[in-house]
Amino acid sequence: MSFKNFKVVPKMIFGRGSFAQLDEVLAEERKQANDFVVFLVDDVHKDKPLADRVPVKPQDKLIWVNVDDEPSTKQVDELTLEVQAHSDSLAVSVVGIGGGSAMDLAKAVALMLTNEGGSAKYQGWDLIENPAVHHIGIPTLSGTGAEASRTTVLCGPERKLGMNSDYTVFDQIIMDPELIKDAPTDQWFYTGMDCYIHCIESLEGTYLNEFSKAYGEKSLALCRQVYLDDHPESDDKLMMASFMGGMSIAYSQVGACHALSYGLSYVLGYHHGIGNCIAFDVLDEFYPEGVKEFRQMMEKHNITLPKGICKDLPDETIAKMVKVAKSLGPLWHNVYGDGWEEKVTDQLLTDLYRRI
Template identity: 60%
Template sequence: MFRNFKMVSKVVFGRGCFSQLGDILQEQRQGSESVMVFLVDDVFKDGSLENRLPRNADDLLVWVNVDDEPKTVYVDQLVMQVKAHMAGKQDSHPSGVVGIGGGSTMDLAKAVSLMLTNRGSAADYQGWDLIKKPAVYHAAVPTLSGTGAEVSRTTVLTGPQKKLGINSDHTVFDQIVLDPEMIADAPNPQRFYTGMDCYIHCVESLEGTYLNSFSRAYGEKAMDLCRDVFLDSPEDADDRLMMASYCGGMSIAYSQVGICHALSYGLSFVLGLHHGIGNCVAFDYLEDYYPEGVGEFRQMMARSGIDLPRNLTAGITDDQMKTMVDVALVLEPLWENALGRDWKTVMTREKISDLYLKM
C-alpha cells in the first residue's frame, strides 16, 4: 500500500521573510486572550532577536537549552510551563507554538505542540504513529540548516530507555519560515555538522532499498546543493544550504535513512553526542557500506577544517556497549532500508559492536 504522508502546509522562503512572521501568526490568533508560545534557542538570549519577535503582551517566550539532545522529561517540563501560563485563560491551549532555532529546538516545538493535546508523557509516544490527537498549530523558523527537522514527521527525543522519535503525521509543522539571513552567523563546526546531517540523509536515501523516484528527485537535488556549499562555497551558500535541508528532509519522507543514523542514535543515547556530530563520527567508519559518500564526506571535512573527535568508545563498559547496540537495533526500518529485508542475517550484534569500537 502506498504511503499517504503529510507535508508542511505552508512555506515562505527568502531573505528577510522573518519579518512576515507576525502577519503569518496573526491569522492563527483568535480572541483578545490569544497566546502564542515562542520556544527559542537560548543562544540568542543576549542578542537582538528577542526584540524582533512578533509578541503580544500575553505571549509566552521560553528560552530553551539544547546543549544536550532533547529529552522527553524536558518536553514534559515545557508542557507544564505552558499549561501553567494558560491557567485561568479563556482557552486551555495556546493559539500556536513557534520553534526558533536548530533541529533540537524545532523538535522541542513539535513535541510540545503534540503533548498539549495528548495525555501522558512524551516518552509514551516514542515510536511510529502512536499520537492520536492533532497538535496545536505549530510553526518553525530554522536558524541552522541540515537536519530537515523543519519538514520531517519526526521529533527526535531521548527517553529514559531509548532514543527514538515521535513519528506521526501530526508532528509535521503547519508553517515554516525559511529565511537564509537567520543562518548567516552559524559558527563552524556547528554549521558543518548540521550540513552533513543533510548530506548523509541524501547518501542513505539514494543508496537505500526504499528508494523511489520521489525520494530520488529530492535527494539528488539536495546532494547537488550540499556539494555546492561544502566543495565550492558560492556567494549564496546559505540560501542553498537552507534548500538542501528542505529537499534532504523531503527525500527521506518517502524513504528512510540508514546505517549511519542508526549508529548515531546509540552514540547519542550513551555518550551524549549531538546528532550531527554523532552522524559524522559514525559515517567516517562506514566506507564498506557507502564508499563514494564517505570519500566525498572526507573531502568536505578537510575543506572545512574539521577534526572529528576520536576514541570516543575507548573504555566503555560492556553494559554501555550493550545499550548502544540495543538502541541502534530498535530502528529496524533504517537497517532494512540500508541492507534489505534480510538485514538481520547481515548486520549482527557483533558487527555493530565492532563498528562502535572503531569510534
C-alpha cells in the same frame, strides 16, 4: 501494494528577510483578544539581535530553551507543564526558533498539549492520537530537515526515538537564509552534514524511489555547492538542501549512520550532527564514495573529529549503544532489505562502535 500517504508542510515562506512576516502569519491564528502564542527559542539567541525581533505580545509565553543536551522526553514534559501553567486555555500556536533541537521541542510540545500521558508514551510510529496545536518552525541552523519531517527525535527512558506522526509535521515554516549566516563554523558543518548524510543513506537505500531520488539528488548537489564549491549564495542553498533532504527521507528512510548515531547520542550524549559525522567516518564499507567525499569536505573546512571515543569503553556501555542501534528496524531494512535481522548482529554493531 499500498503506498505511504504522508503529510507535507502545508504552508511555507522562503526568502531573505521573511522572518519579518511571522507576526502577520500569527495574526491569522489569533481570533480572540486573549489568544496566546508560545515561543520556544534556542537560548543561544537570548542576547542577540534576533531576540528583539520575536513578535511577542503581552499575553504570549516566551521560553528560552537550552539545547546543550539532546532534546529529551523529560524536557518536553517539563516545557508542556510550564505552558499549561501559563493559561487555562490552549495556545493558538507554538513557534520553534532555532536548530533541529529547538524545532523538535516545539513539535513535541505542540503534540503534548493535546495528548495526555507524557511524551515517552508516543515514541514510535503513528502513536499520536489527537492533532497538535498549530505549530511553526523557523530554522536558524540548516541541515537536520526538522522543518520538513514528520518526526520529533527525543531521548527517552529507554532509547532515542522520534514521535513519528502526520500530526508532528509543522503547519507553517518560515525559511529565512539571513538567520543562518552567523552560525559557528563547526555547528554549520555538523548540521549541514546531517543533510548530506540523509541524502547518501536515502540514495543508496533499498527504499529508493523516484520521489526520494528527485529530492535527494538535488539536495546532494546543493550540499556540494556549499561545502566544496563555496558558492556565494551558500546560505540560501543550504537552507533548501536541508528542506529537500528532509523531503527525500519522507518517502524513504535514513540508514546505518543514523542508527549508530542514535546510540552515540543516547548513551554518550553526542549531539545529532556531530554524532552522525563521527559514525559516518567509519562506514567506508557501507557508503564508500560518500565517506570519501565527506572527508574532502572535512579537510576543506578544517574539521577534526574526535577519535577513539569507543575504543576502550566497558563492554556494557557498548552493549547499550548496540541495543539502541539494533532497535531501529526501518533504518536497517533500508540498508539490507528483507532479512536485515540476520545481518545486523550484535557483533557487527559492536565492531562498528569499537572503530569509533
